[in-house]
Amino acid sequence: MATWIIHSIENLSIWVGRAFGWCILILTFSVSYEVFVRYVLNAPTVWAFDMMVQMYGALFLMAGPYALAQDVHVRSDVIYRLLPIRWQAGIDFFLYITFFFPGMLALFWFGAEIASDSWRYQEVSWNSPARIQVYFFKTLIPVAGVLMIIQGIAECMRCWLAFRNQAWPERVEDVMETEQQLIKGSMMPGEGQPR
Secondary structure (H helix, E strand, O other), rough: OOOHHHHHHHHHHHHHHHHHHHHHHHHHHHHHHHHHHHOOOOOOOOOOHEEEEEEHHHHHHHHHHHHHHHHOOOOOOOOOOOOOOHHHHHHHHHHHHHHHHHHHHHHHHHHHHHHHHHHHHHHEEEOOOOEEEEEHHHHHHHHHHHHHHHHHHHHHHHHHHHHHOOOOOOOOOOOOHHHHHHHHHHHOOOOOOOO
């Protein structure tokens, strides 16, 4: 049952990450368009910069739960990876409770205040004459906090299972980087180490 809950939460984080991954395509097209009209046609836009900032911010915020679900956040694990799984799980659990959840609760709480104020004032960007609305974007701040908290609960459940079973539960896999694919491809069935 616990594994089903963990995988359901991971699937949610993956779905959100994939959905907001389209921001990369929008960013690419908008930057290309802006460069073309600015330097070829000598007619820069007034909206492109603001839109690019909002797309990048949305991508950054919503990639957090995805990265946590895929265990791809940067970490220094020189000593950690040498420890027994029970110790790893205990350390992770302690760090989630002590640092992660207070930080994500603060992101949600203060993000909700920022988003609420932005909606009340119908806030617009001051970076350009286009005056693009930013209250939609600022709503993503508390949403990202909630999604990170939900994924953090799944990670704590994963720690509990690893501590109990002395083996990390499998993650829901999504795309892998090339070097990970190469490492996985060089393993024989049943082997734990690459050849």
